[in-house]
Amino acid sequence: MPWIKSEFPIFETARKEGRPLIFLDNASTTQKPQCVIDAIAGFYAGYYANVGRGLYWPATAASSGYDQAREKVRVFIGASSKKEVIFTSGTTDAVNKVVNSFLLPRLEQGDEVLVSEMEHHSNFVPWQHACQSKGAQLKVIPLDAGLNLDLSKLASMLTDKVKVLAVTAISNTLGVKNDLKKIIKLAHQYNIKVFVDAAQLPLSAKINVQNMGCDFLAFSGHKAFGPTGIGVLYGKQVLLENMSPLAYGGGMVQQVTIDKTIMADLPTKHEAGTPNIAGAIGLAAAIDFINLVGVEEIGKHSAELRKYAVERLSEIEGLTLFAKDAKTTAILSFTIEGIHPHDIAAFLTEKGIAVRAGHHCTHPLTHKLDIGGTVRVSFNIYNSEEEVDFLKNTLDEIKSFFL
Amino acid sequence: MNDRLKALYKTQILAHAKSPFNEGVLVNYTHKLQAYNPVCGDQFDLYLKFEDNIIQNASFKGYGCAISKASTSVLTKHLLGKTRSEAKALIELFLKVIDPENNESPESITSDDELLAFTSAREFPERLTCANLAWEKVREVL
Numbered sequence: 001m002p003w004i005k006s007e008f009p010i011f012e013t014a015r016k017e018g019r020p021l022i023f024l025d026n027a028s029t030t031q032k033p034q035c036v037i038d039a040i041a042g043f044y045a046g047y048y049a050n051v052g053r054g055l056y057w058p059a060t061a062a063s064s065g066y067d068q069a070r071e072k073v074r075v076f077i078g079a080s081s082k083k084e085v086i087f088t089s090g091t092t093d094a095v096n097k098v099v100n101s102f103l104l105p106r107l108e109q110g111d112e113v114l115v116s117e118m119e120h121h122s123n124f125v126p127w128q129h130a131c132q133s134k135g136a137q138l139k140v141i142p143l144d145a146g147l148n149l150d151l152s153k154l155a156s157m158l159t160d161k162v163k164v165l166a167v168t169a170i171s172n173t174l175g176v177k178n179d180l181k182k183i184i185k186l187a188h189q190y191n192i193k194v195f196v197d198a199a200q201l202p203l204s205a206k207i208n209v210q211n212m213g214c215d216f217l218a219f220s221g222h223k224a225f226g227p228t229g230i231g232v233l234y235g236k237q238v239l240l241e242n243m244s245p246l247a248y249g250g251g252m253v254q255q256v257t258i259d260k261t262i263m264a265d266l267p268t269k270h271e272a273g274t275p276n277i278a279g280a281i282g283l284a285a286a287i288d289f290i291n292l293v294g295v296e297e298i299g300k301h302s303a304e305l306r307k308y309a310v311e312r313l314s315e316i317e318g319l320t321l322f323a324k325d326a327k328t329t330a331i332l333s334f335t336i337e338g339i340h341p342h343d344i345a346a347f348l349t350e351k352g353i354a355v356r357a358g359h360h361c362t363h364p365l366t367h368k369l370d371i372g373g374t375v376r377v378s379f380n381i382y383n384s385e386e387e388v389d390f391l392k393n394t395l396d397e398i399k400s401f402f403l
Numbered sequence: 404m405n406d407r408l409k410a411l412y413k414t415q416i417l418a419h420a421k422s423p424f425n426e427g428v429l430v431n432y433t434h435k436l437q438a439y440n441p442v443c444g445d446q447f448d449l450y451l452k453f454e455d456n457i458i459q460n461a462s463f464k465g466y467g468c469a470i471s472k473a474s475t476s477v478l479t480k481h482l483l484g485k486t487r488s489e490a491k492a493l494i495e496l497f498l499k500v501i502d503p504e505n506n507e508s509p510e511s512i513t514s515d516d517e518l519l520a521f522t523s524a525r526e527f528p529e530r531l532t533c534a535n536l537a538w539e540k541v542r543e544v545l
């Protein structure tokens with residue numbers, strides 16, 4: 001889709017020894033379209049001020065931009081109210097905040113928290129830390145032989161002792177997608193609250209939190225064409241209302257006396273301090289861009305490229321693909337017998353191909369697979385079959401150099 | 404393939420990576436060290452056997468890229484027969500050879516081909532931790 005690619009200035013400006021950038025690290029972060037860059041610059045240059053109390057222009061314009069961004073996010077994730085949309089600095093921040101404000105005050109010795117074996121460290125370490133601090137137990141839902149979440153094992157781990165189940169929508173290492181609706185339904189039978197790490201979801205499928213039924217969901221703007229430093233935490237209104245503030249400070253209060261503080265209403269209650277206004281405005285522009293192209297369109301394009309890559313890379317002898325048959329995602333991991341992933345990545349970058357090599361912040365998973373790491377390619381709307389062909393040919397060259 | 408990168412992966416390095424020197428567990432070691440690079444997950448167990456202040460034997464076992472594996476292999480080979488202070492001097496010298504901030508020509512530092520094989524690491528600062536991983540670890544115990 002050439003018109004779409006031309007919206008991303010980096011592909012015009014960045015050159016590796018005369019060659020264009022082939023960006024196959026989209027699971028880590030995505031490139032930015034001009035409209036997002038313009039929206040951020042436009043805010044700083046055109047109507048910059050703080051949000052909240054200012055009665056003057058441009059504070060009113062900034063506040064309205066920030067508020068509109070929240071409304072855009074609400075529609076984007078299918079939440080019923082703007083009160084359920086909290087801006088954070090990203091997915092990791094959201095996990096930590098839910099751990100601190102929701103889990104910790106409710107967690108007692110002997111309780112359990114469930115996470116899956118495919119979690120990113122961001123959706124693993126905070127829960128682990130909380131459990132350890134309270135004498136609770138972190139239990140890990142295993143994967144089956146096909147590297148999908150083992151739902152029958154999961155079912156057997158659900159008890160009244162489990163306080164939270166935290167699970168990713170899509171594995172950032174394998175590209176497998178979890179059946180969230182089913183998982184959530186199972187968990188809710190035991191009144192377990194479900195936190196969905198949706199970091200890899202926004203460009204893969206339309207999100208609808210109500211349909212999904214999750215209690216919490218988080219994603220990062222930068223993985224969805226938006227800027228860094230902005231993310232979203234969705235929480236069911238009743239949960240957010242009954243939780244202590246995610247952080248304390250200015251902005252989130254109604255009234256403060258020496259003796260006590262009355263908190264503001266949702267969502268302000270959970271957003272202490274000056275928020276990332278430019279980030280929210282940039283994220284809103286990113287959502288406009290996604291809607292213009294279509295989430296389905298982006299997801300389909302990337303999934304087709306993954307499928308094509310599976311076909312092409314299968315031609316390489318000694319290359320192992322992980323979760324080869326995972327459907328409708330953009331992420332594909334592989335190893336080549338006898339060549340370390342970093343050596344592969346080092347040669348690919350010399351050809352202008354950006355990939356990720358290593359454990360992708362999923363130590364428990366790479367440990368289970370008994371590998372030191374993988375090479376991971378992840379696609380987006382601006383990638384093409386020609387790029388996959390070029391990747392395949394370059395891998396052939398690397399193989400003949402090393403082996 | 405790109406020449407600059409090919410230079411980094413000289414035949415010396417590939418040879419060491421493919422058939423490393425003294426790969427394996429040493430039974431009667433005096434020192435066992437773990438060299439771990441959290442950034443990339445490379446991990447080697449290093450075994451040293453000191454006797455009368457001399458390194459009588461050295462080996463390693465683990466997982467890493469070609470650069471880190473070869474550099475660990477070269478390290479264990481070069482440590483053999485060295486006293487503590489000789490080993491220390493060797494490591495300082497090697498770290499100078501690969502230091503991107505060092506203006507001295509590598510050839511003026513050493514004439515050893517196996518050490519010089521890593522000079523291209525100067526051009527790839529992001530791979531420096533691969534080249535010096537095991538060396539830095541051993542330096543800590545000398």
Ligand SMILES: Cc1ncc(COP(=O)(O)O)c(C=O)c1O
Pocket residue numbers: 027028090091092093120122123168170171172197199200220
């Ligand atoms: C599945 C998953 N969860 C969480 C994160 C963390 O996101 P962030 O670093 O934006 O907080 C990532 C990012 O790599 C991810 O892929």
